[in-house]
Amino acid sequence: MAVTTRPGSATRHASLGLSLDDLKGMYRYVLMTRLVSERILQLNRMGRTPFGAGTDGHEAAQIGAAWCIQRGKDWTVPYYRDMGVAFVLGFSALDEFRGVLAKATDPNSGGRAFLNMFSSPKDRILSRSVLVGTEFPHAVGLALALKLRKEPFIVFAFGGDASTSPGDFHEAANFASVHKLPVVFVIENNLLAISTRIEKQTAVKDIAEKAAAYAMPGFVADGMDLLDSYEKTKLASDHARAGKGPSLVELKCYRYQPHTSDDDDSRYRTKQEVEQWRARDPVKGAFAYLLAAGVSEQDLESIRAKLADEIEQAIAQAESEPDPRPEDAATHVYAADAPLPDGTRA
Numbered sequence: 001m002a003v004t005t006r007p008g009s010a011t012r013h014a015s016l017g018l019s020l021d022d023l024k025g026m027y028r029y030v031l032m033t034r035l036v037s038e039r040i041l042q043l044n045r046m047g048r049t050p051f052g053a054g055t056d057g058h059e060a061a062q063i064g065a066a067w068c069i070q071r072g073k074d075w076t077v078p079y080y081r082d083m084g085v086a087f088v089l090g091f092s093a094l095d096e097f098r099g100v101l102a103k104a105t106d107p108n109s110g111g112r113a114f115l116n117m118f119s120s121p122k123d124r125i126l127s128r129s130v131l132v133g134t135e136f137p138h139a140v141g142l143a144l145a146l147k148l149r150k151e152p153f154i155v156f157a158f159g160g161d162a163s164t165s166p167g168d169f170h171e172a173a174n175f176a177s178v179h180k181l182p183v184v185f186v187i188e189n190n191l192l193a194i195s196t197r198i199e200k201q202t203a204v205k206d207i208a209e210k211a212a213a214y215a216m217p218g219f220v221a222d223g224m225d226l227l228d229s230y231e232k233t234k235l236a237s238d239h240a241r242a243g244k245g246p247s248l249v250e251l252k253c254y255r256y257q258p259h260t261s262d263d264d265d266s267r268y269r270t271k272q273e274v275e276q277w278r279a280r281d282p283v284k285g286a287f288a289y290l291l292a293a294g295v296s297e298q299d300l301e302s303i304r305a306k307l308a309d310e311i312e313q314a315i316a317q318a319e320s321e322p323d324p325r326p327e328d329a330a331t332h333v334y335a336a337d338a339p340l341p342d343g344t345r346a
Contacts, residue, residue: 010292012227016234018067020293026067026226027286027300030059032307033084034283036093037257039311040100044261048319049100053115054257055083058188060282061221061251063088064229065156065186068237075124075146075155077139080116081188081255082158090123093311097318104324110331111324133163136172136185143181143246154182154240161207162193170213173246177214180245184236185211187248188223190255195268211248223253224280226289253282 013023037055044052055062062084069076071089078085083096095107102111108119108127119127126142128135139157146153163169164187176183187207191198204210211218217239221232229251236247254277258265287300 010289010294012289013293016227016231018227018230020295022067023290023293024295024299024303026063026230027290028303028307029063029066029084029087030226030283030286031304032087032093032311033059033062035304035307035311036083036096039315040096041257041261043100043315049102051115052100052261053081053259054255055081056256057190057254057277057282058223059084060226060286061188061223061229061253064221064223064226064231065158065233065249065251067230068184068233069156070153072122072124073153075126075139075142075153077126077128077135077142077155077157078118079128079135079158079160079163079188080114080130081160082118083116085158086116086118086125089125090120091118093314094317097314098321101318102323103318103321104328105318105321110328112329133159133166133168135159136163136169137175139183140172140176140181143176143183144179147179147181152241154184154237156184156186156237158186158188160193161187161189161191161198162196162201163187164207164210165193165201173210173214173216173248176246177216180243182240182243183246184233184240185246185248186233186236187250189250189252191252192255192259192268194259194263195265197268206250208248208250214246216245217247219247219249221249221251223251224277224282224285226282226286254280 033055040052041054043049058081062082066085066088069089076085076089098106099108099115104111108117114130117127118125126138136157139155143155146155173185189207193201206220208218208220217236219232219236222228233249236249239247256274256278290300291297
């Protein structure tokens, strides 16, 4: 099915303060996220990596929201599907494949952590646990520190729809609201908590409704639309930057791939449902918008060709690099001079 832009929408970006160069940059990250995600799952099926988790369908939500982050100034606590957010903040395809292939050169953990536990002090990215929802209290702690230090920056805390069900989210939201902390809760609602559909794990129609319990604004965006994702996240980030406290942004999107490479998604959804959502593909939507805005198809295909080459070079480079050494297993686990369980020292 053809993907079209909204009527008269080819100037939407200008009304949001975005230039055509911004749009092309956003599209590059949208496409990069899709292509890397596809290659990760292909590598898994080829037996070259044991595990993968696709991002397909989340690209517009992630890139639109991440475009509001001031790189190197604001803090970000991404969740494990936020590959596009990490790319906008400075991660490269090579960084990603080093982690996917569990190489010693992996910037997150030296190849010893779960996939996509993004970490980069220089980019102000705080690593999280794979446990759902535990990132929110950490993000609120960062926001409290920024407020106490009178630093004019904010914190972006990302999670899926299921991350708003555990108590961690509610404690964090309540604390942030009471103390008017500069934090934006960004929820990528793909309607599925692994295999549990959203209506079976939360009672509200919109995740953004949960913001009302903590007297904070709640914004709902079409997460398949790059500019709507940017616009709603920008409203929330402007609110925080003005010292007005936290907000919640719900980006309604859809996960095209199974939850992970080990998941059989036929148990909880139909192929027809997936195809209906594929008709709203965020990558095709961004492509169509750029064409309508005056960017040539040749320019857009050039972006794809360069990215494809960059990704293949990144895979080859990562595969050639060393695996973690067994003797380094305790590095960053114990203090340098602390005794290990067997009595030796690290």
